[in-house]
Amino acid sequence: xxxxxxxxxxxxxxxxxxxxxxxxxxxxxxxxxxxxxxxxxxxxxxxxxxxxxxxxxxxxxxxxxxxxxxxxxxxxxxxxxxxxxxxxxxxxxxxxxxxxxxxxxxxxxxxxxxxxxxxxxxxxxxxxxxxxxxxxxxxxxxxxxxxxxxxxxxxxxxxxxxxxxxxxxxxxxxxxxxxxxxxxxxxxxxxxxxxxxxxxxxxxxxxxxxxxxxxxxxxxxxxxxxxxxxxxxxxxxxxxxxxxxxxxxxxxxxxxxxxxxxxxxxxxxxxxxxxxxxxxxxxxxxxxxxxxxxxxxxxxxxxxxxxxxxxxxxxxxxxxxxxxxxxxxxxxxxxxxxxxxxxxxxxxxxxxxxxxxxxxxxxxxxxxxxxxxxxxxxxxxxxxxxxxxxxxxxxxxxxxxxxxxxxxxxxxxxxxxxxxxxxxxxxxxxxxxxxxx
Ligand code: ATP
Ligand code: MG
Numbered sequence: 001x002x003x004x005x006x007x008x009x010x011x012x013x014x015x016x017x018x019x020x021x022x023x024x025x026x027x028x029x030x031x032x033x034x035x036x037x038x039x040x041x042x043x044x045x046x047x048x049x050x051x052x053x054x055x056x057x058x059x060x061x062x063x064x065x066x067x068x069x070x071x072x073x074x075x076x077x078x079x080x081x082x083x084x085x086x087x088x089x090x091x092x093x094x095x096x097x098x099x100x101x102x103x104x105x106x107x108x109x110x111x112x113x114x115x116x117x118x119x120x121x122x123x124x125x126x127x128x129x130x131x132x133x134x135x136x137x138x139x140x141x142x143x144x145x146x147x148x149x150x151x152x153x154x155x156x157x158x159x160x161x162x163x164x165x166x167x168x169x170x171x172x173x174x175x176x177x178x179x180x181x182x183x184x185x186x187x188x189x190x191x192x193x194x195x196x197x198x199x200x201x202x203x204x205x206x207x208x209x210x211x212x213x214x215x216x217x218x219x220x221x222x223x224x225x226x227x228x229x230x231x232x233x234x235x236x237x238x239x240x241x242x243x244x245x246x247x248x249x250x251x252x253x254x255x256x257x258x259x260x261x262x263x264x265x266x267x268x269x270x271x272x273x274x275x276x277x278x279x280x281x282x283x284x285x286x287x288x289x290x291x292x293x294x295x296x297x298x299x300x301x302x303x304x305x306x307x308x309x310x311x312x313x314x315x316x317x318x319x320x321x322x323x324x325x326x327x328x329x330x331x332x333x334x335x336x337x338x339x340x341x342x343x344x345x346x347x348x349x350x351x352x353x354x355x356x357x358x359x360x361x362x363x364x365x366x367x368x369x370x371x372x373x374x375x376x377x378x379x380x381x382x383x384x385x386x387x388x389x390x391x392x393x394x395x396x397x398x399x400x401x402x403x404x405x406x407x408x409x410x411x412x413x414x415x416x417x418x419x420x421x422x423x424x425x426x427x428x429x430x431x432x433x434x435x436x437x
Contacts, residue, residue: 018124018132028333029321034117036163037137041115044156046139049114051096053121057086063095063303065270067211074122089121092269094296094312095303097140102305111143117317129287129319139293140312147247150275150295150311151255154248157279157291157313158257164320165329169279169290171258174234174265175245176273176294181236186212188231196226216266219286232263244274271296275311283326284319291315337433338365338392339385339411343378344401345371351396354406354423361430366390386411392433408433 015021022030041048057077064071076089090096093116106112116138124130139156141149154171161169176182189212193200199222200208200215207214216227237245252259259277267276276294284290293313300308324330338358342351348370355365366388368381376384385393395407404423410416421429 016132018126020131020133025332029324029330030317032333033164033317033321034137037115037117037160040156040160040163041139044113044152046113046115046141046156049097049100049116050118051090051093051100051116053090053119054087055090055096055099057088059095059099059303060088060091063098063269063271063299064092065211067207067214068270069217069268070122074124076121076123091122092120092314093118093136093138094140094269094271094314095299097138097312098142098299098305098310099303101142101308102300102303107143107308111141113139113141115139127287129284129316129322131318135317136314137317138312138314140310142310143308144311145297145309147244147275148251150244150277151248151251153293153311153313154252154277155255155257157315158255161279164324166281166320166323166327168283168327169281169323170260171252171277171279172262172265173245173248173259173275173277174262175237175241176266176276177233177237177241178273179298181238181241182213182233182273185231185233185236188236189213189215192230193226199223199226211270213266216264217268227264234261234263241274248275267292267294271299271302273297277313279315281323284323287319289316290319290323334364335435336366336388336390337363337435338394339388339390340365340367340394340396341378341381341385342368342396343375343381344398345375347396347398347401350401350423354396354426357426358430358433361427363430363433365394365433391435 038048057075060075061071066072070091075091078087079085080087097114097116101107101112117135119133119135121133123132126132139153141153158171161167177185190208193204193208193212193215197205201218201220201223204215204218204220204223215223216230218227249259265276265278272294274295274297277292278289279291280288281290282288291313292315293311295309295311297307297309299310300306340351340355342348352367355367358365368375368384382393391410391412393409393411395409397407400406400420405420406423408419408421410418
């Protein structure tokens with residue numbers, strides 16, 4: 001039993017390593033970015049989709065490929081304690097969106113453009129720009145085969161960088177071709193790496209015959225030379241694949257979007273074909289990719305659907321926000337319109353009725369805490385009003401209340417005269433307090 005006189009010390013619990021709390025004021029930057037992205041998606045006619053965070057493990061094993069970093073070592077997988085089902089916290093959301101599209105026959109009358117926001121989970125070594133729970137914004141265009149749609153997605157991301165003032169992101173582009181072309185390349189790759197077997201690390205040796213393309217993705221510095229010299233997939237492309245890439249670059253050129261063909265660019269999942277791309281910055285160290293994607297025309301079949309062309313991208317929200325901070329762009333949330341200064345707790349019911357009217361009219365207003373915390377002195381309340389960032393102080397003093405009025409004082413503009421306004425007309429003057437009025 002717990003002895004009341006000697007309270008038992010309870011161990012402090014902390015968040016799981018690599019999984020972060022997102023707290024104010026930082027969370028306001030997240031909201032600002034999310035709001036911006038919602039408006040952007042709407043302009044491009046992408047609709048929101050929300051799928052579960054937990055999916056059957058088989059979805060990722062079959063969708064992403066068994067011999068990939070994510071499936072081999074990064075997934076949070078567990079067995080449902082009640083029914084033994086093999087489950088996984090989603091490490092990415094393209095497979096989940098495709099599963100949902102198949103399950104609900106979303107494409108019954110043509111293509112679908114979708115976007116999502118949300119947490120993803122990968123068991124990686126936590127460092128700047130790399131977390132175990134991180135967040136992505138993703139866009140997927142399902143049921144469209146033309147390179148114009150690949151380009152549309154790239155233009156959409158580009159439009160976001162422009163809006164955010166992110167000018168120093170490089171667009172890298174490559175084509176992974178089609179399965180037959182990849183098979184020919186694969187044979188050439190194996191031959192090349194076998195000839196340099198001595199410089200391969202253990203992982204590369206193991207993957208060489210399983211999935212040689214993965215070797216190109218290796219971050220081992222000792223292997224960069226042999227990777228650089230490896231046969232390029234671009235040289236194995238047939239006419240149709242080349243034309244597809246040309247379509248993409250034609251649209252980019254017509255829009256004045258710069259790009260660099262990077263023949264070494266491969267992605268971490270096996271589901272990609274034809275177009276792959278990344279937006280890369282040099283300002284975040286080795287975690288420089290802020291958005292990545294490509295075409296995945298074979299994923300639907302791989303997870304049990306009908307053949308369906310598709311293309312998409314995902315961006316790392318943490319990395320985008322870190323980059324914005326790095327270049328000094330801090331898109332903070334909206335400012336508070338008003339702060340209610342209330343010297344006497346007895347007036348709170350009446351004051352709160354007025355605040356309710358103001359809020360219904362769209363005004364954001366913070367109230368001095370209740371009588372339970374003790375009402376602070378007028379001076380202290382003004383200090384808090386100032387610290388809150390509010391543009392106006394609403395002073396509900398005893399004199400004002402006696403006359404059914406409130407004094408409105410501008411906190412950020414010394415030239416604005418103080419006003420006395422009638423409480424019962426609050427709905428009429430509410431507009432004046434709003435920043436957009
Ligand atoms: P990297 O090569 O940096 O490991 P990736 O190829 O594994 O990235 P994707 O699976 O393509 O990344 O995910 C798309 C985007 O999500 C990345 O470009 C990045 O911005 C972000 N991202 C991926 N993994 C993480 C992580 N562990 N923490 C934070 N952001 C991440
Ligand atoms: Mg990764």
